[in-house]
Amino acid sequence: MLVYFSVGLVRVYNNAISDDDVVSAYDEHASAYGRSPIIGPPFVALDSRGFPGTGSITAWTNIGSLGGSFEAIGDPQIEDVDGVLAVTLDGVGDWLVGPTAPDSVTGSRSKHG
Amino acid sequence: MKNPTIDDEETVFSWGCRGGPDGSSVAFNHGAHPTFGAFGHWGAPDIGWDGDEEADIWTYIACTKDGNEIRVYTNGILSASESPITLSTHPLADDGTTPLPFVVGNQNDGNGAISDPLSGSMSIAVVRVWEQALDNLAIAENYNLDAPTFGRPTFVPGADDDNYGLADDYELATFGNLDQTGDGDLDEDGLTNAEEASNGTDPSLADTDNDGASDKAEVDAGTDPLSPTSVPVTPIDLLVELQASALDEGALATWANTGTLTGDLTASSDPTVETISGAKGVTLDGEGDWFVGPTTTPDIEGASGRSITAWIYNPAVAVEETVVSWGRRGGPEGTNMWFNHGTHHAFGAVGHWGNGPDIGWDPSTSADDAVTGGGQKEEGTWTHIAYTQDGATTWVYINGVLTKADERINLNTHAGLSVIVGSQWEGDGARPIRHWLALSALVLCASTMGLFQTVTSPLGSMMRRQPMDVLQD
Numbered sequence: 135m136l137v138y139f140s141v142g143l144v145r146v147y148n149n150a151i152s153d154d155d156v157v158s159a160y161d162e163h164a165s166a167y168g169r170s171p172i173i174g175p176p177f178v179a180l181d182s183r184g185f186p187g188t189g190s191i192t193a194w195t196n197i198g199s200l201g202g203s204f205e206a207i208g209d210p211q212i213e214d215v216d217g218v219l220a221v222t223l224d225g226v227g228d229w230l231v232g233p234t235a236p237d238s239v240t241g242s243r244s245k246h247g
Numbered sequence: 248m249k250n251p252t253i254d255d256e257e258t259v260f261s262w263g264c265r266g267g268p269d270g271s272s273v274a275f276n277h278g279a280h281p282t283f284g285a286f287g288h289w290g291a292p293d294i295g296w297d298g299d300e301e302a303d304i305w306t307y308i309a310c311t312k313d314g315n316e317i318r319v320y321t322n323g324i325l326s327a328s329e330s331p332i333t334l335s336t337h338p339l340a341d342d343g344t345t346p347l348p349f350v351v352g353n354q355n356d357g358n359g360a361i362s363d364p365l366s367g368s369m370s371i372a373v374v375r376v377w378e379q380a381l382d383n384l385a386i387a388e389n390y391n392l393d394a395p396t397f398g399r400p401t402f403v404p405g406a407d408d409d410n411y412g413l414a415d416d417y418e419l420a421t422f423g424n425l426d427q428t429g430d431g432d433l434d435e436d437g438l439t440n441a442e443e444a445s446n447g448t449d450p451s452l453a454d455t456d457n458d459g460a461s462d463k464a465e466v467d468a469g470t471d472p473l474s475p476t477s478v479p480v481t482p483i484d485l486l487v488e489l490q491a492s493a494l495d496e497g498a499l500a501t502w503a504n505t506g507t508l509t510g511d512l513t514a515s516s517d518p519t520v521e522t523i524s525g526a527k528g529v530t531l532d533g534e535g536d537w538f539v540g541p542t543t544t545p546d547i548e549g550a551s552g553r554s555i556t557a558w559i560y561n562p563a564v565a566v567e568e569t570v571v572s573w574g575r576r577g578g579p580e581g582t583n584m585w586f587n588h589g590t591h592h593a594f595g596a597v598g599h600w601g602n603g604p605d606i607g608w609d610p611s612t613s614a615d616d617a618v619t620g621g622g623q624k625e626e627g628t629w630t631h632i633a634y635t636q637d638g639a640t641t642w643v644y645i646n647g648v649l650t651k652a653d654e655r656i657n658l659n660t661h662a663g664l665s666v667i668v669g670s671q672w673e674g675d676g677a678r679p680i681r682h683w684l685a686l687s688a689l690v691l692c693a694s695t696m697g698l699f700q701t702v703t704s705p706l707g708s709m710m711r712r713q714p715m716d717v718l719q720d
Contacts, residue, residue, distance in 0.1 A: 161379065173377060173379055173381060173385055174377070174378075174379065176375040176376055176377045177376060177377070177378060178349060178374060178375065178376035179373075179374070179375050179376075180351070180371075180373065180374040180375075181372070181373050182371070182372045182373070183372060183373070183396070194351070198375070198376070204349070204351055207361070210352075213370065215249055215305075215370045215372075216249070216305060216397075216398065218305065218372050218396060218397060219372070220248075220249065220370035220371060220372040221351075221370065221371050221372070222369070222370040222371075223351075223352040223366065223367050223368060223369060223370075223371070224368055225257070225366050225367065225368025225369075226363065226366070226368075227363055227366070228352060228366060229258075229350055229351060229352035229353035229361060229366055229367075230350070230351040230352060231348050231349075231350055231351075231361065232348050232349035232350065232351065233348060233349060234338075234346035234347065234348050234349075235262035235263070235336070235338060235346075235347060235348065235349055236378075237338060238378040239262065239273075239336065239376070239378050240262070240263065240336040240337065240338040241334070241335060241336060241338070
């Protein structure tokens with residue numbers, strides 16, 4: 135049987151590799167081969183649209199893979215903004231402090247927000 | 248997020264800490280500052296939104312660091328990119344032990360505290376952070392995920408999903424909506440929106456590089472519509488050219504026009520060809536001598552650009568002595584066109600009637616001719632004088648040197664009258680004036696006199712100098 139194909143990159147490892155290793159190996163050169171990288175779930179995901187109603191907020195739960203929550207400083211408010219429930223910061227002492235940034239997004243690593 | 252008013256730097260999400268060294272912070276902003284309005288990492292280069300920031304409307308913003316490149320996106324479309332970027336995001340405060348948290352709406356200081364000056368004043372509904380770089384497609388997909396909720400249109404990257412002849416992402420990035428069509432022409436410059444896209448020009452600007460030539464004119468001429476130094480060369484049409492050098496000395500009844508405007512000039516009274524200081528010229532005695540020539544064309548009527556050059560010999564310069572004119576006196580404003588060799592500070596060089604952009608010869612004059620030296624007059628010597636008007640600015644030159652310019656513009660030159668050498672048409676257009684101006688003996692056109700049409704275009708010095716080059720021939 136005639137086998138006809140092209141090879142762009144081959145790597146051989148001396149042991150089993152994890153799922154993450156496979157994804158990393160794919161992502162590393164995906165764009166070079168016209169592919170999009172595999173994007174996992176965000177580790178920070180904040181979505182105010184699920185709040186039960188308007189009013190003060192004390193914490194904003196992180197539904198991303200990192201977990202934890204963002205604690206309110208000042209008096210951020212949940213407001214209906216053009217039909218969308220959103221957290222409004224007034225620019226005077228309002229912000230929210232979340233979990234510690236993990237090593238994967240410190241140093242010189244790629245990151246997206 | 249929705250930001251009612253955009254300050255220079257308003258933090259949306261951050262980690263690391265301010266204070267350096269370079270790259271210690273990740274600050275994702277929605278600010279107007281061109282350098283760090285979008286992303287700051289402490290130390291250059293940061294990045295701004297390149298004018299894409301929008302106030303008081305739900306907006307999807309994204310930032311990704313991919314290798315050593317930072318890219319920022321607005322509503323799923325790339326706004327700007329910057330590289331090389333080197334990050335060294337601090338995990339700990341300066342004390343080396345205090346972990347630095349993620350922060351919504353502000354930034355960590357170096358000591359781990361959070362102060363107020365950079366806090367965001369905005370509403371935030373959704374924040375997502377990944378530990379990987381997202382490419383353009385992934386950003387677009389993420390945008391599309393929630394766009395309808397926030398009143399924004401979805402799009403298929405690179406596709407023309409609305410079948411309007413333009414890629415949807417191009418439409419959104421360029422127009423902010425999906426309403427434009429490929430065969431439309433938003434800026435009405437003659438290039439369709441699709442042609443603008445293929446040429447890389449801005450379909451909302453008729454002259455993308457602001458060099459005075461429209462995008463269409465540049466594409467047609469083969470010049471670069473994105474380079475202000477690349478402009479089409481517009482030919483100058485020499486409408487009237489009068490040469491004295493080959494004339495026989497003595498009375499001159501008809502002065503042949505070798506320009507493109509059909510018709511010679513007919514003498515009134517007794518203009519005379521003489522040799523003065525080694526050059527031939529036609530002498531007008533100031534007592535009824537002038538020439539009436541061909542009728543003007545729209546090229547030099549109304550507000551069209553125009554230029555005049557002349558060699559003259561004026562033995563005694565009066566306040567106002569007309570070299571050549573067209574249109575007619577009497578107004579309304581800007582309706583006459585007369586080129587002078589006179590001392591008057593306001594109109595000794597050019598008059599257009601009324602409070603329009605008249606101009607004198609002396610750059611220092613502002614009031615009294617006697618005080619300011621008589622309008623930089625040159626008497627008893629051959630002098631080259633020139634005038635050019637590009638539709639926006641008037642320039643006058645003596646002996647090839649720019650002496651004065653005036654940016655006021657109010658031209659509306661009367662049409663349908665003949666060009667006159669040595670006088671002006673009366674307001675009724677029936678005859679040249681006889682006694683209004685005391686013309687002294689004025690010798691015209693020892694070598695060349697040219698009346699030029701200048702195409703209305705701020706092509707600058709090239710256009711202004713071209714008549715001079717012709718003259719030197």
